[in-house]
Amino acid sequence: MLKSRVQQVRSLIPATVRYGPLYRRQLAFLMDSQWQDPAALEACQVQQLRSLLADAFRNVPHYRELSRQLSLRAEDFRELADLRQLPILTREDVRTRQEELLSEKVPPSARLRRYTGGTSGSPLGFVAEGGRTDPLERAFVARIWSWFGVRFEDPAVLLRGYALSPRVLKSGTYWQRWYPERNWFGFSSFLMTRENLPKYAAKIREINPVLISCVASDLDLLAQFWLARRLPPLPRLKAIHQSGMLMYPDQRERFEAAFGARAFSTYGQSECTVLASECECSTRYHVFPEYGITEILRHDGQPTARGEVGEVVATGFNNHALPFIRYRTGDLAAWSARPCQCGRKFPILESMEGRGQYMVVSEDGLVVSLNSILYGSHLPELKAIKRLQVHQEEPGRLRILVVPTGEFTSEVEADFVRALWNVVDGRMNFQVQRVNEIPYRAGEKFKVLVQSLDVDWWAGYRRAATGPPDGSGS
Ligand SMILES: [Zn+2]
Secondary structure (H helix, E strand, O other), X not given: OHHHHHHHHHHHOOOOOOOOHHHHHHHHHHHHHOOOOHHHHHHHHHHHHHHHHHHHHXXXXXXXXXXXXXXXXXXXXXXXXXXXXXXXXXXXXXXXXXXXXXXXXXXXXXXXXXXXXXXXXOOEEEEEEOOOHHHHHHHHHXXXXXXXXXXXOOOEEEEEOOOOOHHHHHOOOOEEEXXXXXXXXXXXXXXXXXXXXXHHHHHHHHHOOOEEEEOHHHHHHHHHHHHXXXXXXXXXXXXXXXXXXXXXXXXHHHHHHHHOOEEEEEEOOOOOOOOEEOOOOOOOEEEOOOOEEEXXXXXXXXXXXXXXXXXXXXXXXXXXXXXXXXXXXEEEEEEOOOOOOOOOOOOEEEEEEOOOOOEEEOOOOOEEEHHHHHHOOOOHHHHHEEEEEEEEEEOOEEEEEEEEOOOOOHHHHHHHHHHHHHHOOOOOEEEEEEOOOOOOOOOOOOOOEEEOOOHHHHHHHHHHHOOOOOOOOO
């Protein structure tokens, strides 16, 4: 079990191994397509959509039946608006009717199991397409990095909720070198205690990275430490790249002040339906048309006007094993009317809401991201949970209300608690409480975390504890 967990952690590193021909072809295409005009980009989207639908209508039971009922043929989809003939796909659909949504053409051995939580409190297991989803995904990330002037070969520090292998932890380090030829160092954000922060800082200065890739809430602790100790910026750093949640304006300022490079944010999803990134000229999200089709819809399902906030509904091109077609993401955004100076003609998001940063406090006062704990390691036990809500009343203790499925046996529960405990290296306790439902008021966003502690106070306490502003180096 230990071995499989380490492998899972490795699979979280998005862009390292197996740079196959598909990756190279896709990257070459993307470096070129980013300068195409909107008509050419839309033609490419329609072509990709037809290929996705032709496959789904033939090989995916749910869509085969739908195409029969509605007499749909892939070749009849001639423009993006034609997509609206198809129904919306919800998270609940993917959870409860997954068998009907899987492509019969992709053999079980080529189905990569994935788990995600997002901000909805309802874990979701799904599959990606082996040999295709990841190389394509990597090519998109490589293009984003190219906007920062960073190459994949450059030394990079990755700071996320990684569960490091016990062997590494035993040796007293909190980072792991991923694929040494690529110069990437994965640092665990779970172990940034007061005692460990100086070691993190020293190692990062030694690596002297060109890029820091992170979740904003994780890097914040390190940035605060860096500023409090008045450590010098990293001389080679070209970019700080955050993805996974929103980055608050004060965090962006701290990151740039501490490390001495521009901070960029990317919006994406584990389900691989939408990808959007800030460019070198602005802090607005450029939505990648080659990645999928992104709609923003009102409650009544009609497209929003420019500037009007609605829900992001997205169709991803890179996973034919379980095609996400018109998938409700639960994220809120609005289209921008202003083009970007960079010259790319991608649709641009004016605002992006949701994706809050749910933070919990460990026994020793460390403030860490709940999402990283729950979903950073793709724990298979999540599949057996319908919905969950975490309550924290005291540091180091999390009470998890679980609406279980029939598969959530007491063994699975014990495995789940043990796995979470491993993820945070034993520095938090988890108590599962089974419930039939978790009540919340209609019209309100479901709360994944009910936090009774004053997280800002704890973060401030950490700031104070990491040393006085005039403290001497690490
Ligand atoms: Zn731009």
